[in-house]
Amino acid sequence: MAEFLFHSYKRKFQLLILFFSLSLTITTVVTWRESSSSVCLVHTKPSSPLVSFLERVQETAFDTLGNTNFDAKTYVDLALKFDLSATEKAFDKLARSANGSVSVNDFNNFIETYFDGAGDDLEYSIPGDFVPEPPGFLPKVKHPEVRAWALKVHSLWKNLSRKESTRVKTQPHLHTLLPLPASFIIPGSRFREVYYWDSYWVIRGLLVSKMYKTAAAIVTNLIAFIEEYGFVLNGARAYYTNRSQPPLLSAMIYEIYKSTGDVKLVKRALPALRREYEFWNSEIHRVTIRDTQGCSHTLNHYYAMWNKPRPESSTTDKASASKLLNASEKQHFYHELASTAESGWDFSTRWMRDPSEFTTLATTSIIPVDLNAFILGMELNIAFFAKVTGDKSTAERFLELSEFRKKAMNSVFWNEDMKQWLDYWLSNPSCEGDHVWVAQHQNKNIFASNFVPLWMDPFHSDTSLVRKVVKSLKTCGLLRAHGIATSLTESGQQWDFPNGWAPLQHMLVEGLVKSGLKEARSLAEEIAVRWITTNYISFKKTGVMHEKFDVGHCGEFGGGGEYVPQTGFGWSNGVVLAFLEEFGWPQDRNIDC
Numbered sequence: 101m102a103e104f105l106f107h108s109y110k111r112k113f114q115l116l117i118l119f120f121s122l123s124l125t126i127t128t129v130v131t132w133r134e135s136s137s138s139v140c141l142v143h144t145k146p147s148s149p150l151v152s153f154l155e156r157v158q159e160t161a162f163d164t165l166g167n168t169n170f171d172a173k174t175y176v177d178l179a180l181k182f183d184l185s186a187t188e189k190a191f192d193k194l195a196r197s198a199n200g201s202v203s204v205n206d207f208n209n210f211i212e213t214y215f216d217g218a219g220d221d222l223e224y225s226i227p228g229d230f231v232p233e234p235p236g237f238l239p240k241v242k243h244p245e246v247r248a249w250a251l252k253v254h255s256l257w258k259n260l261s262r263k264e265s266t267r268v269k270t271q272p273h274l275h276t277l278l279p280l281p282a283s284f285i286i287p288g289s290r291f292r293e294v295y296y297w298d299s300y301w302v303i304r305g306l307l308v309s310k311m312y313k314t315a316a317a318i319v320t321n322l323i324a325f326i327e328e329y330g331f332v333l334n335g336a337r338a339y340y341t342n343r344s345q346p347p348l349l350s351a352m353i354y355e356i357y358k359s360t361g362d363v364k365l366v367k368r369a370l371p372a373l374r375r376e377y378e379f380w381n382s383e384i385h386r387v388t389i390r391d392t393q394g395c396s397h398t399l400n401h402y403y404a405m406w407n408k409p410r411p412e413s414s415t416t417d418k419a420s421a422s423k424l425l426n427a428s429e430k431q432h433f434y435h436e437l438a439s440t441a442e443s444g445w446d447f448s449t450r451w452m453r454d455p456s457e458f459t460t461l462a463t464t465s466i467i468p469v470d471l472n473a474f475i476l477g478m479e480l481n482i483a484f485f486a487k488v489t490g491d492k493s494t495a496e497r498f499l500e501l502s503e504f505r506k507k508a509m510n511s512v513f514w515n516e517d518m519k520q521w522l523d524y525w526l527s528n529p530s531c532e533g534d535h536v537w538v539a540q541h542q543n544k545n546i547f548a549s550n551f552v553p554l555w556m557d558p559f560h561s562d563t564s565l566v567r568k569v570v571k572s573l574k575t576c577g578l579l580r581a582h583g584i585a586t587s588l589t590e591s592g593q594q595w596d597f598p599n600g601w602a603p604l605q606h607m608l609v610e611g612l613v614k615s616g617l618k619e620a621r622s623l624a625e626e627i628a629v630r631w632i633t634t635n636y637i638s639f640k641k642t643g644v645m646h647e648k649f650d651v652g653h654c655g656e657f658g659g660g661g662e663y664v665p666q667t668g669f670g671w672s673n674g675v676v677l678a679f680l681e682e683f684g685w686p687q688d689r690n691i692d693c
């Protein structure tokens with residue numbers, strides 16, 4: 101009887117939810133996530149037949165070629181030479197052994213016959229606004245060696261600039277690469293497509309390089325995502341359509357506008373930004389929490405519309421999930437994996453209930469400090485753009501929203517003892533309605549993200565607050581010989597100690613600088629000098645720019661995580677250029693470890 105009632109209630113509720121889902125701008129399928137303690141709804145996007153097929157190819161590649169030098173992403177980036185049904189037929193005809201492998205020879209022949217290589221559907225394109233030494237480039241960099249290196253970093257935009265081959269547009273069904281209206285800058289190496297949050301720091305670098313058109317082209321692509329999907333995708337691939345990444349599009353447009361005064365761009369972007377704002381505030385990303393005074397606050401969390409292995413890491417995700425017992429636990433874990441990828445911090449102990457157990461990832465049960473700081477920034481930027489375009493009521497509405505969020509962040513995240521903003525763990529899964537704030541649920545572990553609100557105007561303009569935060573940043577253990585560590589936990593995950601990431605250095609440094617406080621600027625410069633030095637020394641040793649660095653060892657790039665360290669690298673280049681623009685490099689300052 102109880103079971104019957106539960107299922108009939110479940111069906112009615114499901115119908116209700118389906119009705120509401122239709123009104124969401126994103127079309128998702130609603131499924132249930134059941135665990136011993138709760139029943140949650142999970143919104144998921146359907147998979148594309150091409151992506152599902154390429155996952156099978158990836159699986160066979162893994163079984164056939166083994167783990168050495170294996171990168172799962174390569175296989176979902178392959179482009180078909182013939183249509184899917186012909187390719188699938190040939191694949192199904194391959195002779196297999198009991199474990200699903202085929203002979204290396206047969207497999208290689210199949211790949212060669214039926215596919216273009218990963219990245220073959222992209223072409224190098226020298227940006228039209230690139231010049232070897234732009235007039236007015238880095239006027240404060242006087243040291244000849246540093247200047248020569250900065251010019252090399254600037255010239256890397258040529259290596260990282262791509263446009264899609266026309267086939268992507270004319271035969272999109274053969275590609276997982278999504279058709280884009282303009283050319284773009286990629287992060288580098290295996291990341292051969294445009295990425296969302298990486299683009300912010302790429303654009304910061306492009307602005308230093310005076311490449312305004314290249315910067316605007318990137319933004320054009322991201323706006324096109326919103327027009328097509330209702331949000332900015334993690335990256336330009338069919339397998340990234342189930343999630344976004346940290347929302348920084350409005351910040352990109354703000355920076356471009358500041359450099360160019362391009363009102364036309366602002367006008368074009370505004371409706372898209374409002375749509376993006378709706379996406380981040382739709383049911384799946386929204387959490388309501390009541391504070392100790394009884395005030396209700398609305399904040400946001402990460403939530404991917406996916407509960408299967410991530411196609412670009414399918415073999416890895418299945419292996420990680422293998423210790424979980426049932427299908428529902430696996431689905432739950434896959435949902436958390438994809439939601440963590442939405443955070444950009446994939447992966448980190450920050451998101452794990454038990455830092456020693458990867459399968460305890462619980463990102464959707466956390467209200468993250470940095471995400472809410474980014475959305476606060478979005479509210480302020482939309483208000484600013486509305487003002488620029490003469491839309492007074494929108495400007496007022498978004499300013500009011502930013503006030504609400506600031507209050508919410510103060511109530512939910514701020515910890516007066518630690519002088520940091522702390523992520524908040526929801527006491528029950530985020531699917532279960534309103535939450536009541538309790539002090540023990542602030543995550544007391546130290547992460548660089550605990551300082552990200554400083555990047556936002558309402559926080560860095562508060563002098564007494566900045567003084568406290570500066571003290572905390574200096575003493576909390578994150579400040580290392582060669583930059584700010586991501587966390588204090590050495591887990592082997594890439595968004596943990598001892599790795600330092602360019603975006604984290606930049607947000608903290610810029611927040612300190614913007615406060616206008618002398619002591620904050622001097623800490624900012626100290627961090628920037630350490631970071632520039634390690635980037636430079638590693639470049640001298642390896643000839644390339646790296647994706648992440650080991651902040652404990654001068655000139656050493658970072659490691660850990662699920663793929664080998666990558667080079668190129670968009671955001672590292674952007675941050676080095678932005679730091680050199682801000683602080684310069686005097687002739688008499690050595691650059692050495």
Ligand SMILES: OC[C@H]1O[C@H](O[C@H]2O[C@H](CO)[C@@H](O)[C@H](O)[C@H]2O)[C@H](O)[C@@H](O)[C@@H]1O
Nearest residue numbers: 287291295298334410412441444445446
């Ligand atoms: O292939 C695994 C994951 O790779 C990406 O994440 C990492 O690289 C991105 C590009 O530089 C970066 O934005 C992200 O912060 C990194 O952790 C990708 O974004 C993930 O979705 C993907 O699963």
